[in-house]
Amino acid sequence: xxxxxxxxxxxxxxxxxxxxxxxxxxxRTYECDGLASYRVIPSLxxxxxxxxxxxxxxxxxxxEGVPFVARGSGTGLSGGALPxxxxxxxxxxxxxxxxxxxxxxxxVVVEPGVINLWVTEEVADAGYYYxxxxxxxxxxxxxxNVAENSGGAHCLKYGFTTxxxxxxxxxxxxxxxxxLGGKAPxxxxxxxxxxxxxxxxxxxxxxxxxxxxxxxPEAVRTLLAAFNSPDEAGGAVSGIIAAGIVxxxxxxxxxxxxxxxxxxxxxxxxxxxxxxxxxxxxxxxAEVEHQFEQVERICRENDSFEIRIAQNDExxxxxxxxxxxxxxxxxxxxxxxxxxDSVIPRTALPEVLRRMAELSAEYGLRVANVFHxxxxxxxPLVLYDEEKEGEAERAExxxxxxxxxxxxxxxxxxxxxxxxxxxxxxxxKMFTEDDLNVMQLLRCAFDPHYLCNPGKVFPTxxxxxxxxxxxxxxxxxxxxxxxxxx
Amino acid sequence: xxxxxxxxxxxxxxxxxxxxxxxxxxxRTYECDGLASYRVIPSLxxxxxxxxxxxxxxxxxxxEGVPFVARGSGTGLSGGALPxxxxxxxxxxxxxxxxxxxxxxxxVVVEPGVINLWVTEEVADAGYYYxxxxxxxxxxxxxxNVAENSGGAHCLKYGFTTxxxxxxxxxxxxxxxxxLGGKAPxxxxxxxxxxxxxxxxxxxxxxxxxxxxxxxPEAVRTLLAAFNSPDEAGGAVSGIIAAGIVxxxxxxxxxxxxxxxxxxxxxxxxxxxxxxxxxxxxxxxAEVEHQFEQVERICRENDSFEIRIAQNDExxxxxxxxxxxxxxxxxxxxxxxxxxDSVIPRTALPEVLRRMAELSAEYGLRVANVFHxxxxxxxPLVLYDEEKEGEAERAExxxxxxxxxxxxxxxxxxxxxxxxxxxxxxxxKMFTEDDLNVMQLLRCAFDPHYLCNPGKVFPTxxxxxxxxxxxxxxxxxxxxxxxxxx
Numbered sequence: 001x002x003x004x005x006x007x008x009x010x011x012x013x014x015x016x017x018x019x020x021x022x023x024x025x026x027x028r029t030y031e032c033d034g035l036a037s038y039r040v041i042p043s044l045x046x047x048x049x050x051x052x053x054x055x056x057x058x059x060x061x062x063x064e065g066v067p068f069v070a071r072g073s074g075t076g077l078s079g080g081a082l083p084x085x086x087x088x089x090x091x092x093x094x095x096x097x098x099x100x101x102x103x104x105x106x107x108v109v110v111e112p113g114v115i116n117l118w119v120t121e122e123v124a125d126a127g128y129y130y131x132x133x134x135x136x137x138x139x140x141x142x143x144x145n146v147a148e149n150s151g152g153a154h155c156l157k158y159g160f161t162t163x164x165x166x167x168x169x170x171x172x173x174x175x176x177x178x179x180l181g182g183k184a185p186x187x188x189x190x191x192x193x194x195x196x197x198x199x200x201x202x203x204x205x206x207x208x209x210x211x212x213x214x215x216x217p218e219a220v221r222t223l224l225a226a227f228n229s230p231d232e233a234g235g236a237v238s239g240i241i242a243a244g245i246v247x248x249x250x251x252x253x254x255x256x257x258x259x260x261x262x263x264x265x266x267x268x269x270x271x272x273x274x275x276x277x278x279x280x281x282x283x284x285x286a287e288v289e290h291q292f293e294q295v296e297r298i299c300r301e302n303d304s305f306e307i308r309i310a311q312n313d314e315x316x317x318x319x320x321x322x323x324x325x326x327x328x329x330x331x332x333x334x335x336x337x338x339x340x341d342s343v344i345p346r347t348a349l350p351e352v353l354r355r356m357a358e359l360s361a362e363y364g365l366r367v368a369n370v371f372h373x374x375x376x377x378x379x380p381l382v383l384y385d386e387e388k389e390g391e392a393e394r395a396e397x398x399x400x401x402x403x404x405x406x407x408x409x410x411x412x413x414x415x416x417x418x419x420x421x422x423x424x425x426x427x428x429k430m431f432t433e434d435d436l437n438v439m440q441l442l443r444c445a446f447d448p449h450y451l452c453n454p455g456k457v458f459p460t461x462x463x464x465x466x467x468x469x470x471x472x473x474x475x476x477x478x479x480x481x482x483x484x485x486x
Numbered sequence: 487x488x489x490x491x492x493x494x495x496x497x498x499x500x501x502x503x504x505x506x507x508x509x510x511x512x513x514r515t516y517e518c519d520g521l522a523s524y525r526v527i528p529s530l531x532x533x534x535x536x537x538x539x540x541x542x543x544x545x546x547x548x549x550e551g552v553p554f555v556a557r558g559s560g561t562g563l564s565g566g567a568l569p570x571x572x573x574x575x576x577x578x579x580x581x582x583x584x585x586x587x588x589x590x591x592x593x594v595v596v597e598p599g600v601i602n603l604w605v606t607e608e609v610a611d612a613g614y615y616y617x618x619x620x621x622x623x624x625x626x627x628x629x630x631n632v633a634e635n636s637g638g639a640h641c642l643k644y645g646f647t648t649x650x651x652x653x654x655x656x657x658x659x660x661x662x663x664x665x666l667g668g669k670a671p672x673x674x675x676x677x678x679x680x681x682x683x684x685x686x687x688x689x690x691x692x693x694x695x696x697x698x699x700x701x702x703p704e705a706v707r708t709l710l711a712a713f714n715s716p717d718e719a720g721g722a723v724s725g726i727i728a729a730g731i732v733x734x735x736x737x738x739x740x741x742x743x744x745x746x747x748x749x750x751x752x753x754x755x756x757x758x759x760x761x762x763x764x765x766x767x768x769x770x771x772a773e774v775e776h777q778f779e780q781v782e783r784i785c786r787e788n789d790s791f792e793i794r795i796a797q798n799d800e801x802x803x804x805x806x807x808x809x810x811x812x813x814x815x816x817x818x819x820x821x822x823x824x825x826x827d828s829v830i831p832r833t834a835l836p837e838v839l840r841r842m843a844e845l846s847a848e849y850g851l852r853v854a855n856v857f858h859x860x861x862x863x864x865x866p867l868v869l870y871d872e873e874k875e876g877e878a879e880r881a882e883x884x885x886x887x888x889x890x891x892x893x894x895x896x897x898x899x900x901x902x903x904x905x906x907x908x909x910x911x912x913x914x915k916m917f918t919e920d921d922l923n924v925m926q927l928l929r930c931a932f933d934p935h936y937l938c939n940p941g942k943v944f945p946t947x948x949x950x951x952x953x954x955x956x957x958x959x960x961x962x963x964x965x966x967x968x969x970x971x972x
Contacts, residue, residue: 006598093924104831104832104833105831105896149672149677151672160671160672160676162672162680163649171826172924176920176924177920178918178920178921178923178924179917179918179921180921180924182898182916183831183896184829184862184897184898185646185829185914186635186637186646186648186684186901186902187896187898188898188899188904188905188909188913188916188943189682189905189913189917189922189943189944190684190689190928190929191635191648191680191683191684191923192680192681192924192925192928194648194677194680195676195677195678195680195681195928197618197677198672198676199676203676215730218730244770245706283773284730284773284776284777285776286772286773286775286776286777287717287769287770287772288774289772290662290770290771290772290773291770291772321804336501341670343670343672345590345591345669346590346591347590347591369761377670410591410669411670412668412670412672412673412674413674414674415672418638418670418674419674419675423674427674427675430668430673430674431665431675432664432665433650434663434664435664435666435969436675437664437666438662438664438666438678439660439675439676439678441932442676442678442681442931443676443926443929444931445927445930445931446927450859457674458675
């Protein structure tokens with residue numbers, strides 16, 4: 001059993017008293033991440049300031065048999081940083097140094113607590129930026145982005161976090177420190193960088209991250225097109241992609257989302273729109289000019305009734321402000337909402353949107369749609385009121401039906417928010433037991449004692465057979481749901 | 487000990503007599519891959535035609551405790567498909583079906599024996615192509631490309647094989663079949679597709695591969711610029727990249743390489759050049775036109791004395807013919823050569839090329855350079871004559887010095903040819919023991935009995951601690967070089 005007092009003493013010896021939080025009221029701050037529907041108060045929160053401290057913290061956890069969870073800024077939307085009861089939450093927000101800026105080789109080396117947008121700010125004067133841009137980029141951390149393989153509006157053209165991380169320093173679940181990858185784009189041996197990015201905190205804790213930065217495009221042009229319905233907007237998206245154009249971003253918002261952001265941040269979108277598209281092109285001036293005209297024409301051909309073109313950075317920022325604030329603004333429409341996240345083949349968009357509207361009517365719950373239309377990454381927001389008897393349950397059920405609908409159309413249970421706590425029950429809808437087991441081979445190899453963010457990602461956690469070292473009694477969290485030992 | 491007769495009988499029961507090769511003379515065909523300096527005659531060659539047969543073959547190997555190696559077309563340059571003595575070589579060349587072409591979702595599903603270029607041929611009429619283009623693309627197989635994470639001239643802009651594989655059906659080293667990834671670009675759970683691509687045949691055998699295809703660009707323009715020296719050509723490369731242009735390809739050939747291909751395929755390159763660059767731009771017409779002018783100007787500013795622009799597909803093909811035939815043509819210059827493969831930061835190119843010329847003089851051995859200049863992926867060819875006493879050894883030593891030189895400049899021991907048999911001794915120059923051990927955690931998880939392409943990639947193979955199932959005596963190949971068991 002966990003000797004809490006002893007663990008506190010040992011952690012304080014490493015981090016000092018200011019690096020350890022143990023009062024229950026203060027611990028409550030950390031009971032959930034961006035997905036507030038799951039809440040667990042951890043036994044202890046620790047705040048290391050160096051990689052060496054992380055290593056020592058993890059070693060103590062190993063010696064004491066205490067599970068641990070790493071947390072960045074806590075903006076994740078799948079409960080990936082949900083604490084474990086009787087476990088230690090390792091908060092990385094004090095590790096916020098930008099360690100190296102290497103412009104000639106287009107690399108920046110950061111600590112995991114560094115905020116996403118800081119990277120771009122650091123290299124902007126040299127003409128570069130960091131491409132992955134989650135809506136939370138003002139506050140989310142690079143470490144969290146690595147854990148969840150975060151995307152963003154511009155991932156259509158530029159790819160996810162995994163395409164922008166070339167090297168990692170990692171503290172493994174047993175406290176050993178290793179280096180994966182490096183500055184080069186493809187290092188010899190297994191691509192463990194790729195396997196680690198998106199592993200949702202289950203394979204260890206990144207303490208140093210080498211990022212690829214991208215040259216700022218010569219030109220960026222943004223337009224906002226208003227349509228009477230999502231169908232017409234969807235037609236425009238298909239037309240743009242079919243024309244062979246790869247926009248930097250193609251975002252769609254439906255009327256509910258537009259209403260929400262107008263009540264919230266007031267971007268002044270066209271009145272009466274059933275759907276709007278934000279289309280951004282970037283690249284060499286000559287290319288952008290030429291393709292921008294094509295995009296305008298395609299929008300008009302699909303009955304856009306108003307097209308606005310950003311004339312300067314301020315106007316462009318205003319167009320994006322509404323989109324980026326959409327989730328937060330949903331509070332103006334409904335006391336509660338549940339964000340779904342799924343990717344479907346672009347070709348299935350019209351059919352899925354239509355069926356989703358029918359499901360919304362059947363359940364008597366509103367569903368707002370604001371999403372990365374270009375890559376088919378839907379974010380339906382199911383609106384509900386927790387105060388109303390049974391509505392939360394109905395909302396969850398509807399969200400589940402939407403997910404099933406997406407899967408039926410060849411989709412995926414998550415596009416960019418991760419599996420975490422929330423989606424693990426859906427994993428068997430996408431993968432066979434054998435496929436899930438082979439993933440857990442990797443987990444077992446890295447975390448044989450099942451201490452590192454246990455209970456996430458996999459619906460049926462498995463322990464590896466015999467692991468070296470003394471056999472120890474399983475933690476209750478480890479036992480729960482542990483169907484089989486192999 | 488291997489009961490060869492029994493294994494032959496069992497394999498024939500699965501594959502029929504025509505699917506098993508056991509006569510020593512016929513086995514000799516398979517004694518090496520494209521790196522002929524290592525040769526091992528396998529005990530047996532099998533030629534499965536279906537994934538199920540692969541599975542049964544691997545299961546027999548497991549039951550008999552026989553190591554096995556998968557081989558595609560055998561064009562690899564690091565000895566990754568080198569057979570194992572007393573082992574089974576599984577040749578995938580009969581699995582050559584293109585299983586599915588899904589143009590709307592930009593995916594093609596193939597069997598591993600499908601030739602690289604066939605994929606492009608299959609989708610060309612629909613306006614698409616398969617981007618990774620190793621020089622051997624006429625003959626190399628997709629399965630081999632997956633094993634080695636193959637690159638090519640156009641990887642500067644389009645990325646390596648790993649960026650173009652989204653899903654895999656894999657027979658694991660124990661004969662179990664699993665599915666990794668899918669058609670979607672990022673599936674939930676660990677990115678085992680990324681870990682498998684480039685694992686050089688050590689984690690299992692891919693039996694079905696889902697590839698991403700890319701839309702053919704609106705315009706492609708190619709120029710060939712001749713310079714007096716590699717220094718000036720290098721200056722032009724730096725200038726192009728510094729201007730923010732990302733060409734589809736930037737290839738450099740020095741005078742020795744030019745001489746070789748002129749004796750071979752006669753592309754008619756400009757006379758008297760100390761170096762030539764082939765620069766290809768692709769993309770929307772407007773962009774390509776604009777940037778092409780910039781490239782021309784930059785080449786002239788760096789003292790190019792002749793610039794030729796391909797006026798049609800034939801002229802373009804001729805420019806590329808010389809480049810793609812360069813390795814093969816080296817036979818006209820020297821009875822033997824050794825291809826080195828390293829990536830260095832682009833900024834180190836001039837210094838590394840100069841020092842390489844000095845080393846060449848010191849060793850009295852010619853070094854030809856033909857390489858992907860845009861991404862700093864060098865391919866120095868060390869020319870030697872095996873008949874001359876000690877020259878082969880000196881050549882290998884020089885190649886080693888060149889590798890060390892690259893590493894000193896922040897480079898990598900391999901760019902795109904893989905580690906295989908040839909480079910494993912150099913792995914400790916890039917990775918600490920801990921870093922190599924963490925890679926082998928993955929290997930142990932997938933291949934606990936160390937049967938799947940044993941002896942490759944890692945200088946010091948390690949066995950996992952206790953593995954499930956009956957403990958069996960180690961195969962001689964497993965014992966050799968097995969320093970430690972953990």
